[in-house]
Every structure is written in structure tokens, then in C-alpha cells.
Amino acid sequence: DKGILKMYPASPDEIGTVTDIARSMLLQVETLTKQLKHQATTDFLTGLGNRRALMEQMPIIRAKAARPEEAVSLILFDLDHFKRINDEYGHDAGDNVLMAIGEAVKDHLRPYDYAARMGGEEFCIVLPGADLAAAESVAERLRHAVESRVVEPLPKGRITGSFGVAQARPTERLQELLLRADAALYSAKDQGRNVVVRAQP
Template sequence: MPSSPSQIRLRWIYIAFLLSLLAILAHGLIPHRKLELIPSADITSLYSDEQSGGNTRAEWIDRDSYHFRCTYIDEPASSKYCGMNIAQGDGLKQGVDFSHFKYIALNLEYTGNAPILRVYFRHYGENYSTRSDSQRTAKYNRSLIPIEHLHGTLTLNIRQFTVADWWIARYGATQELLQPEFTNIINLGIDTPANTPVGVHEFRVVSMEAHGEWISREHWYLVIGCFWFVALLLVSFQKYVTLRRQVSDSAQKLNEAITKARKLEAESAKYRELSQIDQLTQTLNRRGLMQTIDRYDHAKSWFSTAVILLDVDHFKQINDNYGHNSGDKVLAQIGRILRENVRTQDDVGRWGGEEFILVCPKTTAAGATAIAEKIRAIIDYKTFSIENDFRVSVSVGISIGHRSEHFEDVYHRADHALYEAKNSGRNCVVVAAEDATIA
């Protein structure tokens, strides 16, 4: 069975979670960053106070193996110095960034009676160094090494370097100057500090390396954190887009359903109406009339309601003389006359065959007679021209509903009145005797 999008997303989250866990554990496996300073250094030089008028002597024993000697002749003094310098970058202004390294691994062989040696890194800073005198003005970051620590390879943590006091004394003790800096090291080296005792001091630098991480643990975790942040952002965005699409799809479907329902409702209303209309006369059919009658019965509204029955005289003869089709046309035209001559509150329908019924609420016997008489006269005076000209008349029976009456009661009296109208020679209006005086 194919997986759902949320199952696929969950699977990817598991995979990403496992990969993140592996990445956290794998940090220790990332190879160390290593910069070999010795034996690969090629720009090395020796220096001593001899260059500034002193008599301490610096000389190579074997330059290729970084083997040199410092000979201190006079009594110890702070003005005396001697050591080996390794240039970095252009050695003047553009140096090498050591700030990513964590420690210096130094394998140094020393013979002599100095209690302390020194490793230094000189930093060129735009604020305090000058290119023309960078050897003096570059910041002097140094770490002191007690002689008894020199066994095999020695590890000097970058954090244990401090700025030499003499350099601070010369350039001032601002916060910036007090802090060791390693971003632009123009040279580094090994030497003897001030007040080194008289004698011969022999150095052989076997190896010197800077060690660090390609990416720190903090940065590594930050990268993993960023990955999760971006991934969650993407997942949220995708979810948002999907939800938006679903909402708009649902809204569209809902709109379509509403439009469809309205259309169906309109159609059903139309068919409902059509099902209550007699197609020939466009008046209510028997079903439509029954609904009206039920409504009156239900509301007990027959009191003061006129029921007018109207029957076409000798209709059989019309059919016989002019054909059934002509008879239909006569019924259709009578239907139109009735529709056009009743009030909006009146209902008119075809009761059956050539008989019509009018239900007129709040109508007196005189009012009903007036309506019926008017219709009778219109029909009587009308010339029905279908194939031949001929005249048609109608007989009308009227009754007015009494309090608490049902339709059958009122209809019965109207039917009786219609019967009387027929017997009285037709083409006339008769009000049921009981109702004639109802005002």
C-alpha cells in the first residue's frame, strides 16, 4: 500500500534525526587541522642583542635541522636576548591566521642552564603596528616554558599565551592591547627570555606544529541546529502551502455544491409549481387546488370566503360542432379571462372538464356576484374565433363560507347554486339561497 505524505514526512524526520545523532557523535572523527611549522619552515633566522650593540652571540650549528646556539657572555640583564625567528606570510604586515588553532605541539631539545624558555607569536595589528618597524611593533604573544617540562612533545594551549609585559609597557595597557591576538601572525619563534644566565644554550627544534579543528564542536552543533531550523521551516512552509491548497479546494467545492443546491432548489420549485398548474388553462390543476383548499381548511379560513363554481354551457356541442381541439382552445381562453379578472389574493383553478373554481377570501355575496357577473359578461360578449366565429356562455354558482365550515359544506352549496343556474336557462349567476344575504 503506498505511503501517505505524512508517513513519508515522518520517515524523513526519523532519518534526519538519526543523521543528526550520527553527526553529533561523528564530530570527534573529523580529522584535525594541522599546520606544520618545523621542519617545513624555510624562512628562519637567528637574532640576538648583538644586532643592537650587545655581545650575546647567536649561531647555527646545523640550519637544516633547526639546530642553533646562543652564547650569553655578560651578567644576566633584561636587555639581553637571543633566539630563532620563523617568518609567516610576507613577514612584515600580511601574516597567517592562527586563531583557529587550539594548541602548539613542540618537540624541542635544549641543553644549557636557563630555567625558562619562551615560544612567541607576533601579531601585526593595524592599530599599533607599522610596516617599516613590524619586528618591534607587532604584538608579542608568548608562552613561557619551564625547562623541566621539556620531555618529548610539549603541548602549548593557545589560551595560555599572554602579551609580554615589556610590549604592554611600551604600547599602553588598553583592553585591546592586553588581549593576545592570533589572526595575523607575521612571525613566531623560540628564544630565551630576559635575564638568561651566562653560558652556552643549545637548541634543536625537532618539530613544531599548530593543531586545531576544522570546525569547532560549537560550530558543528550550530550547523546541525541550522539544518533543523531550515528543515522545520521548509516542512512548515510545505504544510502551510498544502493546507492553503486544501482550504481553497474545499472552499471551491463548497461553492460549487452551494451553486448546485441553489440550482436544484430553483428547479425543484419550478417543477413543484409546474406540477400544480394545468397546462391547458394555466390555472391551478386539481392538485394545486387541493393544496389551496387544505390551506384554508387547516387555517379554518372559510368564513367570509367565496367559492365560485363556473361551468361552460353546452360545451359538448362546442366539441361536437368545432372539434375537441377547438374546445381546448375555448378552455384556454376562458382560463386566461379568469386569471386576468381575479384579485391577487384569489385562487383560480380548473376543477375538472369544463368546470372552474374561484376561491376569493374576505368576499361578500355581493362582491362575489360582481366578480362572477363581470366574468360571465366578458365571456358572453366575447366572440371566440377559432375556425368559425361562435359564442360561449358560462353558468356560475356562488356560496360564501360560514363560521366553522369545511370546504365540502361551502362547495356543496355552490354546486347546488350552479345546478340552479343551469336550470334557470344558463348564462347566469346564482348565489346559494342561504348566502344571498351575507354582506
């Protein structure tokens, strides 16, 4: 009511206090929103992105690569016989393995690469600016790093992964790229596991 405002005008100090409170509340909301966004797009075990985050990031990565017509490649891998690790050593050991693999992946990323845990024991790495040969080289180094990880009480060499590598076609959608990489991954399993296989062009 304007009459009440005339009778009891706010002092400059009161206006400043209200403004400070409003600013503080907005900052808290912004911080909380960022935290919720991070939780919604980050895998809590490995600290990598999750499938949802990959789906959000891939169009951005492809758009950046399209301008200079750079290659974009993808590595899809999963851990061999992971269910047996959970069955033989318990789910805590399984979680420790996933965390160790998350660290191995981070160790092999360039600043502009993107990695996600797709669910279960499956991981995906997107490599902007990398052709198929370069991606295959990264996958081979990562395969060796996975095989070298020791997570007690598992014996050394017990943790291995099978890798599928694919280079994106110019107009290929993410789902199609993932399917080709997935087919290569299953070919790696058919070849005895713990190997890297290129996707069919």
C-alpha cells in the same frame, strides 16, 4: 481514512471548489423542486391552479380570513355545452376556448383571489373578504366577460357559462362549500344556462 487525509490534505482552493459545486447542485435541486411543484399544482392549458392546488390553498385562505372574521366566498362555474364545441369545432378549438376563459378569469382577479380549473370545463374562484353579494357581482361581471369572448371559428356569443356562488359558513369544510356552490351551478343550468345563481344559505 484519516491517514490518507494527512498525506494528501485538501488545499483551500480545492475546498472552495467542492463548496461551490455543492452549492450549485443544491440550487439546481431547489429550482427543479420548485418547477415540479409548479407543474403538479398548475393547469397547463389555462395557467390557473388545479384542483390539488385549491385543496392546498383553501385552508390557508380560510385561516387568514378567520383572524379578522372576514367573509370568504366561492364562485363555481362551467362552460355551457362544451362537449358540443369539441364535437363541432374540434379539440384544438376547445383548448383555445379554455385558454381564453383562463385569461378572462385572470383579468377579473384581485391580487389575493385564487382561481383553479377543477377539470374539464369547470372553474373555481375563491374570493377572500367578499360576502355573497360581492361574489355575485364578480360572477356577473365574469359571466359577461365569458359571453363576450370570441374564439375563432366559434361565432360571438357561442361561449357562455353557468355560475353558482356561495359564501362559506364559519366552520364549513371546503367539500361542503363546493357542494352548495355546485347545487347553485346546476340550478343555473336548469334556469336556462348563462346565469348566476346564489347557493342556498
